[in-house]
Amino acid sequence: MTIDFTNRLNTLQTHLKSQNIEVAMITTPANVFYYTGFQSDPHERFMALIIDNRKDEMMLFVPALDKDMAADASIVKNIVAISDEQDPYHILKENLNGQITRFGLEMKVVTMYQHNQLSKAFPEATYFDIQPFINGQRLKKSRNEIVHLQKAVDIIEKVMAEGIKKVKVGMTELELAAELEYLMKAFGAEGPSFSTIVLAGEKSALPHGVPGERTIQHGDFLLIDMGVKISERYCSDTTRTFVIGEASEKQKEIYDIVLQSNQAGIKAVQSGVPLKTFDIAARKVIQDKGYGAYFNNRVGHGLGIELHEEPSIHENNEALAENGMLFTIEPGIYIPELGGVRIEDEVYINETGEIEILTKFPKELQILS
Structure with a gap:
């Protein structure tokens, strides 16, 4: 379009x-x-x-x-x-x-x-x-823009689906990041919309950590945050977190809380209410479970032709949500030395005020062997 x-x-x-x-x-x-x-x-x-x-x-x-x-x-x-x-x-x-x-x-x-x-x-x-x-x-995205944004989301979800098949114990974060960025172009993107984040084990507790020589090991959290830019210049940005081999009860607990938080944030989205409502709804789930100290960033941001655009979804933003806004909902829990979980979706308030979720990649905990 x-x-x-x-x-x-x-x-x-x-x-x-x-x-x-x-x-x-x-x-x-x-x-x-x-x-x-x-x-x-x-x-x-x-x-x-x-x-x-x-x-x-x-x-x-x-x-x-x-x-x-x-x-x-x-x-x-x-x-x-x-x-x-x-x-x-x-x-x-x-x-x-x-x-x-x-x-x-x-x-x-x-x-x-x-x-x-x-x-x-x-x-x-x-x-x-x-x-x-x-x-x-x-701030307000047209239907034409959403078509392009959906294309960018669809590509990154193909990358995620194929990329996790390549995960092997012993490979480094950098090696997996390289595989993912190759797939981005193979599936038709111009390239990543930002430097691909692949973090294993304790490094997954760094919300914006940088992939390095840390090898992927049995029992690790594996956090993958990535997006693509397409030829029409629109971006995607999606995060999913996995566990390698076998999940501990603690890992399952943390993951389930973040998933509930993500779902609560999305459920709260509607036109005409303060943007802070979405952050507060997601944050309350994590706080009520006793992990509030481990979630210290806003719950989302707008995106479009740039990775970070208006609106900023944080707990003090009194501006009202309006039809046409598109933004991420991406709560997380990040525990030093243990690891972190983030689940990120892209949400659109459409022309009639209905909520459309552009991301479709499964959110239940996946164990990668």
Whole structure:
């Protein structure tokens, strides 16, 4: 399904005009893609979508080596290529000739260097934060976006199903991570949406641990947290936890509590209630069982064309859940020296307020031999 980039861009421009923003500059690669269809990581080079409401025109500034790709992918066809020896802020000033007094920026991502360069180029400008509106647009996922997100979920679940067949006692976390990332591309993904997390035994108690030379052993928890990015640029993010060989009663207890917490968090999801409700519902299960001290992170986050987007599902977020929001529910218990369990699903509040769970991979405890 195609994405209506034009409508997204028109919605933003209408908002900017209503706020009397004369010129807006968007530099976050994910936001540039969201509005234009052009995806690139410029690294240290300058890339920006410029909306000039004084002239009712738009420009896409890209590194010269990306010019052809931008011309092919972007709905904004006025493309300004900047070669490595040129000063991008001088080029920007040349193209935005005339005085600018109200300049819109993504305040959270503008560096001090960028601010200083802009201040030199446009000394009369006062800067306004346009990021909250952009975040609000991206917060609500269309059905077209969900189709792409579901594709990313389906691929990672194929990877999980095939990947756990390759688990062997004695293989390292890194070896399994490599097998999983090979499968991602074999099943049609562009690659991982983040560095694949494979943690065995006591290392599974590290929520964002890094795979290493730790070997997988009989009796270990095995935590696998991974996702893919597909060609349409949408991400998935799924976690499942397994036990190798045989589970102890303690492992079964911890796993069952996390599963109940995951189910309680999902059951609490509905439109119109504070987002904190979902975290509180999931957290209460773990706290009531005496493991509250071992669950010290939020229960979920939004995702889309980036791995972490709005909304943030934590116990103090008073913002209301709305139709169109998609986010993870991923409670966990992490006990030092013993290990940890996390179960993560992706949940969507659809156009009519119904709850759709994109993830389908089984959640009952699986023992891998």
